[in-house]
Amino acid sequence: MPELPEVETIKRELEKTILGKRIVEVCVRNPKVIRQISIEKFKRGLQGATFKHILRKAKMFILELSNGKSLVIHLRMTGQLIYPGDGKTSRVSFHLSNGKILDFKDQRLFAELRLLDNWRSLKFIRELGPEPFELTPDRFRHKLAAKKSKIKPLLMDQKFISGIGNLYAAEALFRAKIHPARPASSLSSKETEGLFKEIKDTLSEAIRYKGSSVDQYVQLSGKPGDYVRYHKVYDRKGEPCRACKTLIKRISLGGRGTYFCPKCQR
DNA sequence: AATGGGACCTGCGCGC
DNA sequence: TGCGCGCAGGTCCCAT
Numbered sequence: 001m002p003e004l005p006e007v008e009t010i011k012r013e014l015e016k017t018i019l020g021k022r023i024v025e026v027c028v029r030n031p032k033v034i035r036q037i038s039i040e041k042f043k044r045g046l047q048g049a050t051f052k053h054i055l056r057k058a059k060m061f062i063l064e065l066s067n068g069k070s071l072v073i074h075l076r077m078t079g080q081l082i083y084p085g086d087g088k089t090s091r092v093s094f095h096l097s098n099g100k101i102l103d104f105k106d107q108r109l110f111a112e113l114r115l116l117d118n119w120r121s122l123k124f125i126r127e128l129g130p131e132p133f134e135l136t137p138d139r140f141r142h143k144l145a146a147k148k149s150k151i152k153p154l155l156m157d158q159k160f161i162s163g164i165g166n167l168y169a170a171e172a173l174f175r176a177k178i179h180p181a182r183p184a185s186s187l188s189s190k191e192t193e194g195l196f197k198e199i200k201d202t203l204s205e206a207i208r209y210k211g212s213s214v215d216q217y218v219q220l221s222g223k224p225g226d227y228v229r230y231h232k233v234y235d236r237k238g239e240p241c242r243a244c245k246t247l248i249k250r251i252s253l254g255g256r257g258t259y260f261c262p263k264c265q266r
Numbered sequence: 267a268a269t270g271g272g273a274c275c276t277g278c279g280c281g282c
Numbered sequence: 283t284g285c286g287c288g289c290a291g292g293t294c295c296c297a298t
Contacts, residue, residue, distance in 0.1 A: 001291065032275095059292080077291045078276085108275045110292070124293080149268055158293080166291070215291080255270070257290075 001215045002075045003059060004131065004163030005206035006225065010081055011056040013220035014063070017083050022050045022097035023065075030091040033104070035112045045069050045115045046094070058128050058162035062119050070119040072112075078216040079104070079111030107216060128162040132199045135161070141192040144184040151187065152180035153254030155199070164199065167212055167234045170259045172199040174233045179265045180258050181251070205230065233259040 002010075026043045028034065034042050049065040056062070061081075063071040073081070085103025087093040092113060094102040104113065116122060130139075143161070147154055154160055155169040164172070173180050175198035178191055187195065211217055211225030214235060218224055232242050236259060237250040246263040 003292095074292085076293075106275095107277070108291085110275065112293095147267090153269090156292085255272095256292090 001077050001165060001167060002079065002211070002217050003165035003168050004056075005168070005203050005227070006211035006217050007056050007059050007061065007075070008207050009211045009225065010220050011054055011061060014051075014054045014061070014081070014083070017220065018051050018096065018102055019054060020050060020052075023047055023094050024097055025095040027087065027093045027095070028091075029093075030106075030109065032109050033091050033106060033111055033113050035114050037115060042113075042115050046071065057125055058131060058158060059165070060125065064119075068117065070116050072114040072116055072119050072122060072125075073104070074112045074124075075106070076108075076110035076112070078107040080106065080216060080218060081220055082218070082222050083220050124158075127159050129158060129160045131163045132161060132196070132203060135196070137193050137196050140196045141189055144187055144192050147184040149184060150181050150253055151178060151184045151195075152258055153256070154184050156254070156256070163203070166256050166258075167214065167231075168199070168202055168206065170234045171232060172202045174261060174265060175202060177264055177266065180253055180260050233261060235259065 023046050026046050028039050028043065031039050049067045051063055052066050053064040055064065059074060061073040065071065082103040082105060084100040085093060087101040087103060090103035090105045092104040096102060119125060152169050152173060155164050156166060170180070172195065176191065176195040178187065178195055206212060206227045209225060209227040209230065210219055212227040212231065213224035214228060233248050236248045239248050241248055241261040241264060244261065244263050246261055248259055249262050251258050
């Protein structure tokens, strides 16, 4: 569930806190989250290195290190980064040169930590589609026109457009008054234009409120984000639509729970 | 090309 | 109250 706004929120906080700090020691309590390389190599590659640049690509963090390697983190659904942490209940903790700890936590162990020589060669990153903020309304319209798939699963397809997940796809479609099961190519140019604007506005507002704390997401400090109270449809099945009082419905699309107002969204 | 299912994992909510 | 089942979600992978 951490989507673009949540990852961006944490990314900005990481820049303010750990940039320039050196990793003194890495403690791995659950090896499962470390992908591709051995724990020993992972530790050896990190210890002694300094955080040089902090980037975000869609929902991924890229922490570039002084030794040329990069720590690449995908939180998936329940991953958390906490700073300063206590180093106790985390799957992995990074002990820094200032005596503080960056904790990586993850209830469901789906998250992924990688230490890469070149993060640009990671397949998932290479195949990412453009982020909404990298597109123009025209490009977005042309991309949609070529697709017959349902609009909501399409918005969540990271190869098509990256950074949007289940929550913000639902919210943006509500704001654009578009039914989530509409074939993408059936949208009028006015609708695609509206949808594009609502996607960007929804993401920007969510960033402004530091993300949506549903499930496990918290900011780097451990505080929840404030955007949940502005949600119009997500996780509101059976509750009245904020615009028309019709009860919000939940259906399954592409195997994912999809919330919408059957009256407002056509 | 589009869709559907299972896998991964664990805590929680539900029904009985 | 207690227990067991199914579900949730991001992504990959396989099948149709």
